[in-house]
Amino acid sequence: MKKIAVCGKGGSGKSVTVRLLADGLRARGRRVLVVDSDESNTGLHRMLGFDSPPEPLIGLLGGKQKIDQEIEAEIRAGGTEETLELMRDRTEMRLADIPPEYIFEKDGIRLINIGKILMALEGCACPMGIVSRSFLKKLRLEADEIAVVDLEAGVEHFGRGVETSIDCVLVVVEPSVDSLEVAEKINELSSQIEIADVWVVLNKIISEEIADRLRDYLEKRDIRVIGAIHQDAEIFESCLEGRPISGRVAAEDVDKILDFLFP
Numbered sequence: 668m669k670k671i672a673v674c675g676k677g678g679s680g681k682s683v684t685v686r687l688l689a690d691g692l693r694a695r696g697r698r699v700l701v702v703d704s705d706e707s708n709t710g711l712h713r714m715l716g717f718d719s720p721p722e723p724l725i726g727l728l729g730g731k732q733k734i735d736q737e738i739e740a741e742i743r744a745g746g747t748e749e750t751l752e753l754m755r756d757r758t759e760m761r762l763a764d765i766p767p768e769y770i771f772e773k774d775g776i777r778l779i780n781i782g783k784i785l786m787a788l789e790g791c792a793c794p795m796g797i798v799s800r801s802f803l804k805k806l807r808l809e810a811d812e813i814a815v816v817d818l819e820a821g822v823e824h825f826g827r828g829v830e831t832s833i834d835c836v837l838v839v840v841e842p843s844v845d846s847l848e849v850a851e852k853i854n855e856l857s858s859q860i861e862i863a864d865v866w867v868v869l870n871k872i873i874s875e876e877i878a879d880r881l882r883d884y885l886e887k888r889d890i891r892v893i894g895a896i897h898q899d900a901e902i903f904e905s906c907l908e909g910r911p912i913s914g915r916v917a918a919e920d921v922d923k924i925l926d927f928l929f930p
């Protein structure tokens with residue numbers, strides 16, 4: 668288990684979960700890389716305690732325009748966005764190969780930022796998806812390194828190939844039908860493209876009764892639940908104030924999930 672992707676409906680708690688997983692893994696002596704692959708939201712670096720995000724990795728590969736041109740060339744040559752491979756001259760990429768402006772480190776957690784859609788006119792996020800996919804595919808982690816990837820909300824990543832080099836997908840589900848439906852969709856897509864491990868993490872849980880209702884719904888659809896994170900007032904407060912995320916209750920819940928993933 669080296670590369671874990673966290674996905675789910677918008678606002679379900681993906682970034683909070685990424686932060687809690689990163690902390691928990693650090694406490695277990697792992698070196699953690701967080702990959703911010705969410706093209707729209709900009710707050711993850713703050714949740715992790717960084718003052719600013721690192722330079723977007725898309726810049727290391729020549730920028731959005733250059734990748735747009737590569738996409739066009741690939742399509743002209745009869746390929747598709749999915750067949751386009753960036754960094755063809757490299758068979759693999761290690762964290763040590765990445766220039767420091769593209770990878771920040773704090774308290775043993777490293778952060779890479781794929782890129783953000785900053786202007787409405789930048790529109791289609793395809794180049795960012797291609798950077799995520801190419802980077803995750805080439806990324807070689809050392810024995811004690813784990814990557815946790817914060818994916819964009821929804822299901823679009825699946826099928827664009829970002830998931831092909833992921834070992835485990837965690838779908839964050841908050842108590843809402845919309846959130847359950849996104850999990851169903853992701854589970855369905857994942858079985859079509861053969862990702863080994865897909866698990867739901869319940870989040871914002873206020874009672875065992877609610878957790879049981881969500882479990883019931885999911886298990887009836889053969890979707891496996893790995894654990895539940897309670898609604899944690901400390902987490903809520905740190906999000907409200909834009910402080911690095913911390914919450915004792917939620918951290919204990921995530922610890923149980925990590926016990927399961929890394930026995």
Ligand SMILES: Nc1ncnc2c1ncn2[C@@H]1O[C@H](COP(=O)(O)OP(=O)(O)OP(=O)(O)O)[C@@H](O)[C@H]1O
Pocket residue numbers: 675676677678679680681682683684705708819820870871872896897898899900902903906907917
């Ligand atoms: N366990 C929790 N306890 C309390 N509040 C939580 C918890 N998890 C998430 N939240 C609340 O939900 C909000 C959204 O969380 P988060 O930003 O992690 O969601 P997201 O899925 O990453 O959203 P986006 O799709 O916008 O990236 C937080 O600002 C916080 O207020």
Ligand SMILES: [Mg+2]
Pocket residue numbers: 681682683705708817
């Ligand atoms: Mg987020």
